[in-house]
Amino acid sequence: MAAERPAATITACPDGPLLVRGDVDVVTASGELVPRRRRTVALCRCGFSAIKPFCDGSHKAAGFRTRDGE
C-alpha cells in the first residue's frame, strides 16, 4: 500500500468525462469558485455539455471517442 493517499484523483473515463474525487476547487478562468454540489463531479471533455464545466451526458449522442488503448 502506498504510504500516502493522494488528496484527489481524476479518472479519465473512456469516451466520457473526467471524474474528480477529493479535495479540489474547480475555478473559472478568472479564478471564481464554481459551486460544487456533490462530492464526486464529472468534468466535460467532449465540449458539448450545456452545463460546462460539468458533464451532462452529451458526449454519447455526440459520438465522442477518447481512443483509449488504440
Added chain:
Amino acid sequence: MPRAHRARTPHSRGRAYGQVRIQAPGRTRSVSVKTPRSRGPVSSELLAVLADAPQPVDGQLHRLDEAAVESLRTTSDVLRDDDLQVTLFCLNALHYDGLDGVDDGWEWHTGLGAVRGRIESAFELALRERVVTPARPASLSANAVAAALFELAAADKSPGLSRYVASKATEQQLAEFLIQRSVYQLREADPHTWAIPRLNARAKAALVEIQSDEYGAGRPERMHSTLFAETMRGLGLDDSYGGYVDQVPAITLASVNMMTLFGLHRRLRGSIVGHLAAFEITSSVPNRFYGNGFRRLGHGGLTEYFDEHVEADAVHEQIAARDLAGGLVEAEPGLIDDVLFGAAAGLTMDGWVTEHVLAAWTAGRSSLTTATTVAA
C-alpha cells in the same frame, strides 16, 4: 428464521401493540403507505388477510393462495394484470415502509411469502421470455462491461417520453407524468440499496458512492426523493408515498415491482446492478428534456429535480457502468448475463411504460387507470 407471528415491537410505528385493526384512511399519520385498493380477487383476499394481526396459515390464507394460483393460471399477461401487480406491490410494501393499518409482523410471514414467491416466479419468467438480453462482450473487464452497457442503452429504440414532455405535453400531462413516476421516484434509490450488503470491494464502494448522492450526502433536503416531492407539490399534487398508487396502470406497478424483485433477491444482485447502470445511463439527457417541458409551461421554478439529475446522473452513469457493474463482473464473472438481463429489462420495461403513456396521450386519453374497485 421467519418471525411470522412476532408481536409488534417497540420500534413499530403507529398504534400500540395488541389487536390491530384497519383504521380509516388519514386517521393515523405515519410514514407507512396508504394501503392500495384491491383490483380483483387476489388483492381482495390479500387485503382481507392483512386486516387482522398475523395468523397461522389458515383458511383465509389458503383462499388467498388459491386465488393467486387461479389468477396466475388464467391471466393473459402477468405484467399487465392489475390484480396481480397490485398484490405484489402490497406484499413488497411490507418490506419497505409498511402499509397503513397493517401489522408489521406480516413482513416475513411464511404464508404470504409463498404467495409472493408464486407471483414473482411467473413475473420473472415473463420478463425472461420477453426481454432480449444482449450477447456477452468479448472481454469481461470492467471497461468492456461498461462499454457493453453504454452500447445497449444507445441501441435502445424505445419512444422518448422526455421529448414529448419537452415539446408537446399539456399541464394535465405534466401532472400525469409526475404521478406515473411518483410510485418509484418518491422512493428513489431504495430498491437498489438492498444490494449493498450483497456486494463487495469495488462494486460495493461504487454503489454506496452513488446512493449517498441519491440520499443527499447527509442533507435530507437534497435527497432526490425530497426534490421530487417538491416538484409534485409545486404542481399541486399529493406528495405522500402511495398517494396515487390506485391511479397508475399495472405496467407502472410492474416497473417498480421488478426493481424490488431484483433488489430483494441476492440471487439477482447482478440484475439490480445492471438495472441501475441502465437507469443512470439513460437519465441525464432525458432529464434535460423533462426540465425543458416544465420551463415551456411556465414552471421554471420547479425544475430543480430534473436539473439535479442532468448533473448527478452524468457522474453516476460512469460509476455505475464501470465500477459497479464492471467491478461486480470482474469479481464474479458468472454474473455477466444477470447484469445484462437487468439492464435490458430496465430499458425494455421503461419502453413498455412509455408506450402505455404515449398511446393514451396521443389518443387524447388519460394514461391513468380507471380500474374498478372490487369490494374486499
